[in-house]
Amino acid sequence: MNQIQLALQDYVPKHNSSEAGECFASVALLLRQGDTGPEVLFIQRAQHPNDPWSGNLGFPGGRIDAEDSGPLAAAMRETAEEVGIMLSRDQLLAQLDDQRGVRVAVQVCCYVFVVDPAVEICSNEEVAQAFWVPVGLLKESERHRHRQVDWHGTATEVPSIYLNETVPVLWGLTYRFIVTFLRAAGIPLSVLQAD
Numbered sequence: 001m002n003q004i005q006l007a008l009q010d011y012v013p014k015h016n017s018s019e020a021g022e023c024f025a026s027v028a029l030l031l032r033q034g035d036t037g038p039e040v041l042f043i044q045r046a047q048h049p050n051d052p053w054s055g056n057l058g059f060p061g062g063r064i065d066a067e068d069s070g071p072l073a074a075a076m077r078e079t080a081e082e083v084g085i086m087l088s089r090d091q092l093l094a095q096l097d098d099q100r101g102v103r104v105a106v107q108v109c110c111y112v113f114v115v116d117p118a119v120e121i122c123s124n125e126e127v128a129q130a131f132w133v134p135v136g137l138l139k140e141s142e143r144h145r146h147r148q149v150d151w152h153g154t155a156t157e158v159p160s161i162y163l164n165e166t167v168p169v170l171w172g173l174t175y176r177f178i179v180t181f182l183r184a185a186g187i188p189l190s191v192l193q194a195d
Helices: 002-008 071-083 172-184
Strands: 023-034 037-045 061-063 092-095 106-114 127-134 144-151 154-161
Touching: 002 092, 023 071, 023 127, 023 172, 037 071, 037 172, 061 071, 071 106, 071 127, 106 172, 154 172
Parallel strands: 023 106
Antiparallel strands: 023 037, 023 061, 037 127, 092 106, 144 154
């Protein structure tokens, strides 16, 4: 965990300029020290007809509201709402590169936080499940493959990570954030070109 923290403390994120019609969102990549090394928290979004990412894997987060003082505040608020974890600025390690949606006109910021290993998750109705995944598993190159996913009734082939048989593959914006996180943290990885 110390190596990741040291690598990320000097990371300078790339920011995108905004485009017409884009909405803005912010997510939190939460890290904790697990039994076998650092772990990342993922959520599977609950099924909802108005959510374009319904049922997909991601990080806690969502749209930046007018009441939020900025993207960081939005990520912290959404994390508290979705998984019941209260974050503070002193837990912030880094901001990753902004990512723009391919299929939805959205631009997303991602902030990396370190949380206590014993932190409790209390998910709300937006979250079907929340679970920790070892960073060691995320960097296994054999898990990174092009796979077919269902995007609202259309089969689409995308770069992805297979985690296990009980959850969908990890793809899209979250896949790109994980690849950026691993590279920024100095973790060697040979991956596919992100969609």
